[in-house]
Amino acid sequence: MHFVVCVKQVPDTTEVRVDPVTKTLVREGVPSIINPYDAHAVEEAVRLKERYGGKVTAISMGPPQAEEVLRRALAIGADRAILLTDRTFAGSDTLATSYILAQAIRRLDREEPVTLVLCGKQAIDGDTGQVGPGIATRLGFTPLTYVLAVEEIDIEAGEIKVQRKLEDARQVVCGKLPALLTVVKEINELRYAALPDLVRAARTRPERWTAADLEVDPGRTGLKGSPTSVRRIFAPPQRPGGEMIPGGTEDPARAASLLVDKLLKTKLIADL
């Protein structure tokens, strides 16, 4: 089986600032990390490889520094890492990004048929959750989002059975292979990588594929291929704080009657 995982380099959200003019994230000087959901996607791919055999290929689209997140994927246990990097990719929105990633997966599929693509449910910087399903649509793979557990892969029947996380329930779904999963954090716990894997990752320089390697249509990548523009970005209004009723320990009866008065006024309770 061939598992392909898409990983993204995201700014460490503890240090994020928004450019007041362009309304986009200021990424300069902000440390980058692997998108946490994507780390779980890599972990799941490696676990599936350990369960069913096969190979894990990690891909990332981004600037040369995105090599770091691919090294992280290698440390978790990915066998191969490829960075899709080209100046013309800069400024790609989810539409262009999913196109570029899909082209890369097509090429991988020609080299070795892809069984399953795994993505994080969304990236913590853009939070759109569109790239995974976008890739599935382009490739004609079965999209299975918010996956909480992979119950079974039946390669004979060409089927996969997963649990999806819903608001208040779990949904068990069967889908045709090849499929694309977007995973939630609860799907697994990240392993503490073995030292030889870490050393191998640190020593490996991920392969680089450019626009020319991917046979992409230049009109569909980068800013040119990106119809999305951010109109406005703003912090949500702060919710007014709750009111504390004082004196609960000293004089509970008084505090309770104060509370009842307030609740009566708001008509949340009624005095019958």
Next chain:
Amino acid sequence: MLKFEVVIVGAGPAGLAAAYTLAKAGVEVAVFERGDHPGAKNLMGGVLYRQPTEEVLPGFYREAPLERPVVEQRLWILTEDDALTLGYRSRAFAGEPYNAFTVFRSRFDRWFGQKVVEAGALLITETVVEDLLWENGRVVGVRTGRPQGDVRAEAVILAEGVNSLLTQKAGLKKGGLQTHELAVAVKEVLALPKEKIEDRFGLEEGQGCTIELLGEATLGMMGVGFIYTNKDTLSVGVGVLLSHLVRRRLNPNDVLEHLKNHPSVRKFLAGAQPKEYLAHLIPEGGFRSIPKLYGPGLLVAGDAAMLVNGIHREGSNLALISGKLAAETLLEVRTRGGYHEKNLSRYREKLEKSFVLQDLRKYQNTSLFFNENPQFFTLYPRLLSLAAREFLTVDSVPKREKQRKIWQIITSHRSRWKLAQDLFRLWRVLG
């Protein structure tokens, strides 16, 4: 099992300087760092000196992430209400070759780590070295906390920082660390627009200054407060001898809050938004607390070797130079009989010849001296400020009479004999 010629424990300035020097010379070297990047566990908030840094990284200031070149150093001696201030500013410090920079070590060390990797060393982060591997009485590698985590090495450099568990475990630091050998430093990073910083501290655009604060700054305990200007933040903190904090049963945060609210300090910080809070130990024991610096297949550098000059606020430069000298020792002996203990004793000789041990030897009695003579942090700041106040108060009293009055104030607090003794002793330990 994984195998390297040299393993270095800790990617701070000492470990990285050693790794850089070795990797440049073509030695196969691995650095293990427990934080998620070099500098992640660092607090120094911080002054980095140009010359010693260039001994390892020539021309670093043209590309490294630095905050501001330090053009002025100020010393404030505080009492509860007053501040007696001293300072030196020079235009010579504002341009090349520079004297010092304020830096954030979490950024600087990260950059330094990249340089080390580019030089050919392997840098493994998020990995704790838990033990040394021994065979036939000599070190043959390290055991990390990861699965399949043993690594063989012909020599190991311990640059593990102040909490030197491996150095102690190897028997090089007998008796462990004592509270009078350590200071605890706490620091806040406060955000302030850069124009405001430059206005408040009287700086040209992009330039920086440092303020060291004594006396009431540490509530009379042995230690120092500091305010450093960064690009758009201030680093404000205090470092106090741990034994004094313990004796006074004080929390270092409260000491810092006290300093931040001092009438002379408050307005410099007004409106600044807290961004980060950090705390760290500093080895302040000086020359007398230096462990044995080498063993069979083993060298110790930086804070782990207690190489800090508290009197002159120097530490990272001693770390850099000791790391470099450790590496140079290994390079010398690898072709001449190998990494056995007798060969590695050259490391100590190199340190003795450099400023590192010469300076620490010079100040070898200061820690003990100030510990036993708290008046330098309590009484003398008060006397100085009383004298200054009297001298500067214009009240139609003849100057000669004023001088007599000042002398009276001083001698009423400390006898002439004691004063002479204090001065003489101070000169002896510092001079």
